[in-house]
Amino acid sequence: MDSSFILLEKLVLFVEKFEISEPLYCILLFEEETHFSVDLIPYHANPKDILFLSPYQLFTLEMTSPRTINILKFHGDFYCIEYHKNEVACNGILFNNIYQVPNVALTAELYEEIMAIMEKIDRLKMSPASYDQSLLKTYLQLILALASKQKMVVNDLQLSRSAYRDVIDDFEQLLEKNYIAHKEVTFYAENYSLSPAVFAKKVRLKWGKSPSKLIQERLVLESKRLLHLSSRSIKEIAAALQYKDKFYFSRFFKKMVGVSPKEFRKQVGLSIVAKKSML
Structure with a gap:
């Protein structure tokens, strides 16, 4: 995969509404306080926050004044977050995390450090004759590692400050164990009486x-994982997720993602992991 599959844009936006939904991983660095939504869920970002989007997530920004956003985009074949999970544990922390807010609050020092790395990527991309693909990957990996570490620090602080406990606190674990076999809310409600x-x-x-919404998002997440990380047919994936047939599964996927499973796989492609399993 060549360097055209990592892109850096600095956008100064004057439009009232801005949207992204692409077959790429996206990293957005905000300079100002921003109200936005991801998959129609509203969120708030402070200045110097960083946001992570997985392929085909819908990002919408409603603006009343101009905004400057730095956007780094990369294809899964340029840097596969699942394949490199032992080097940077960002999958489930920065990307594909349905339970937490998708943005991370950065310190001023960390913001400047990530901005400096993005500028290095930009300079390298501006000199295609001398670019080093391995260096581009190293820069990207460094951004992911720094942000992952900060996200885990923020999560630990929030957990230690929370004195409120509820009977449903383990719902994440319950959902992880049962989302394929039990897609109905009543099953989970009954578990807690x-x-x-x-x-x-x-x-x-x-x-x-x-x-x-959480059940649906978890099913979509697993669907995307299987479409990208395995060479199984759509019918086999539908069966693995216990849908009654591939047509029902395809309708659900397209409703949630905006494209069919076939189109999603075509746009995102098979990962290195899937290709190796076919050898």
Whole structure:
């Protein structure tokens, strides 16, 4: 995969609404306080926050004044976050994390350090005759490592400050074990001896999303993983996720992602991991 699959843009936006939904991983660095949404869920970013998007996530920015955003985009075949999980544990922390906010608060020093790395990437990309692909990957990996470390520090601080405990605190673990076999909210509500309405209220209060939304997002996440990381057919993936047929699965996927499973795989491609398994 050549260096055209890592792109850096500095956008000064004057439009009222700006959207991104691409078959690429995106890293957005905000210079100003920003209100935005990811997959129609609203969030807030402070100045010097960094945001991580997985392929085909919908990012929407509503603006009342100009905004400057630095956007670094890369293809999964340029840097596969799953394949490099032992080097940088960013999958499930920065990307593909349905339970936490997608942006990370950076210190002023860390913001400047990441900005400096992005500028190095830009200079390297501006000299195609002398670019070093391995160096580009190293720069990207450094950004991911720095942000992952900061995200884990922020998570630990938030956990230590939270004195509030609820019966549904282990819902993440329960969902991880059961989301394929049990796609209905009532199963999870009954596990806590709660009515669906009370359970939904508690989940929304803690995670900012309805339980049905979290179940759907977890299924989409696994669907994307299988489409990108395995060479299984759409029919086989539908069966693995316990959908009654591939057509029902395809309709669900397209409704949630905006493209069909076939188109998603075509746009994102098979990862290095999947290609190796075919050899």
